Amino acid sequence: DAGVIQSPRHEVTEMGQEVTLRCKPISGHNSLFWYRQTMMRGLELLIYFNNNVPIDDSGMPEDRFSAKMPNASFSTLKIQPSEPRDSAVYFCASINTGGVPNYGYTFGSGTRLTVV
């Protein structure tokens, strides 16, 4: 398996533009998580899905952020309109839940977003 695949790796956009980040989880994993890494707050959970259903979106900063998971192999995180304070590294992670928790998350390589 190629692991969790995120695209793009880097994104530079102007304030006010729409940004879409993409994630392909590991095949067979039934939970997917979006995290944001900043210097101030470390790794913070934005939203997670179980079996393609959003379970907890309490970490989504505001209405400008939205996430979807239309099927088991694809998720998007959208920011519209983007602002400079959204600049961060966004990670996607997946895990196969249920049963004994022997394995941790598998993280993607992240998308470094810069909003100018």
Add this chain to the structure above:
Amino acid sequence: ILNVEQSPQSLHVQEGDSTNFTCSFPSSNFYALHWYRWETAKSPEALFVMTLNGDEKKKGRISATLNTKEGYSYLYIKGSQPEDSATYLCAPDQGGSEKLVFGKGTKLTVNP
């Protein structure tokens, strides 16, 4: 909000030194404790997932212990090497939700 504390925030050791750091978390509703290793410019990689009080896990020179009653875990590195330089994150899973709340991490630098 789940309070996860890791100490120290950063640590500099010499090659060959053994070191350890701490993760503290609420003991109520405990389900599992995850440790991750995060090298600069890479993504976090899972080291251990621990569930039982008194559990000890080992991977090479790295080991971890767990005390669920008092809410802490220790990570030990024996004979540190420069390639061990990374940020080590812990994250408890409360209630089996699989939703992890990460600590800020301990940044380890091993000098050759």
